[in-house]
Amino acid sequence: MTDDHHEHDLSPELTEALEGIAEALGRLVDPVTGMPLDETEAEIEVGYDDGTVFAGVTLGYPCGGLAGQWEEMAQEACRPLMEKAPLVGSELQFDLFFEAAGTEAPDHSETLAGVKQIIAVASGKGGVGKSTTAVNLALALVAEGARVGILDADIYGPSMPLMLGVKEGTRPEVEEQKFFVPIEAHGLKTMSLGYLMTEDTPAVWRGPMAGGALQQILGQTRWGDLDYLIVDMPPGTGDIQLTLSQKATLAGAIIVTTPQDLALLDAIKGVEMFRKVEVPVLGIVENMAIHTCSSCGHKEHIFGAGGGEKMAESYGVCMLGSLPLAMSIREQADSGNPTVAADPDSDESLIYRAMARRATAEAWLNADDGPEIEIV
Structure with a gap:
């Protein structure tokens, strides 16, 4: 992490000490993956210059919210080595970095060439809060330090423009008469079909038409360089879901459900569908899991308890987290200012951020093949 010419100035004792620092960092347990x-x-990169040890760790998922925790962990792990010769009197400067792994996708259109990972957010049935979850997870990834796009692929009821507070009647610019320029919000x-439809255009789509419309807006939008493209899928497990799974190389899918038995049965269909088309399921989000009475603070599992966890366990997938049945989540989304943007320090926002880190960490681990260590 320092200039190359310093590499030749290091004594064997100093090189050995820096290797010890790298080993100490290598033993640190990532709080997200465990x-x-x-x-x-x-x-892991370790360098030395003029009385300062420079240490950097690059993770494959965005984790800006944990930078302080990583700093403490690194300083504590390296302190014993910093107190011994030849590092006595030196200080440790630690930095946490993030680099999303690219998905091998030779079949992607040129507009997707700069997109490192595409993650689908899906649900087996409607009404489980999938779109609200997709938007807040996308915003959580931005808050953690990633470059993020979101595609509203819910052909039948595109809700993204409303949720993101995009003014009614806003239309994407068109370049070269065929490419859409995404609309920036928060x-x-x-990109959403909602930007292209008017109130008078009914969303009555047959399967092949709907699949075609999705392919068009996915492949003809100039996304630019993104770490993640979140795709808010239509509910269900039909043609459109299969089309996306087959036409785009997905890094994984997140399944949103609620604790009711019926919703869980439909969520299981979602898990099985993605497995059939060899898309890894990154985890399950359980929505509306617990209600807290606004008058007395009493907590109650209105729709049942533990269903998401049991399902995650029986299918060997990650339980990303549970969200409360909170009116604020719905109200903030309906007003065009979703929870993570409207109230970034709220309990709900912190849950979304933890789930976003965990889901993208799962995608990273799926593409994993061992650590890289560099001493300079």
Whole structure:
């Protein structure tokens, strides 16, 4: 991490000490994956210049919200080595970086060439809060330090323009008579069929037409360079879901459900569909899991408890987290200012951020093949 010419100035004792620092960092357990860095594809760089040890860890998922925690962990792990010769009197400067792994996708159109990972947010049935979850997860990834786009692929009821507060009647610019320029909202690059339809255009689509419309807006939008493109899928497990799974190389899918038995049965169909087309399921989000009475604070599982966890366990997928049945989540989305943007420090926003980190960490681990360590 320092200039190359310093590499030749290091004494054997100093080089050995820096290797010890790298090893200490490699033993750190990532609070999101629960794994030591040595067992992941994290990059560890250690350098020395003029009394300062420079240490950097690059993770494959955005984790800006944990920078302070990582700093403490690194300083504590390296302190014993910093107190021994030849590092006595030196200080440790630690930095946390993020680099999303690219998905191998030779079949992607030129407009998707700069998109590193495409993640679908799906549900087996409607009414489980999938679109609200997709928008807040996308905003959570931005808050964690990623470049993010969101595609509203819910052909039958595109809700993204309303949720993101995009003024009615806003239309994307068209370049070269065929490429859409995404509309920016809350730091996201967004595209929705809702931008192209008027109130008078009924969304009565037959399967092949709907699949064609989705392919068109996915492949003809100039997304630019993105770490993640979140795709808000239509509810269900039909033609459109299969089309996307087959036409775009997905890094994974997130399944949104509620604790009711019926919703869970439909969510299971979603998991099975993605498995059939060999798309990894990154995890399950359980929505509306618990209600807190606004008058007395009493907590109650109105729709049942533990269903999402049991399902995650029986299918061997990650339980990303549970969200409360909170009126604020719905009201903020309906007003065009979703929870993570409207109230970034709220309990709900912190849950979304933890789920976003965990889901993208799962995608990273799926593409993993061992750590890289560099001493300079």
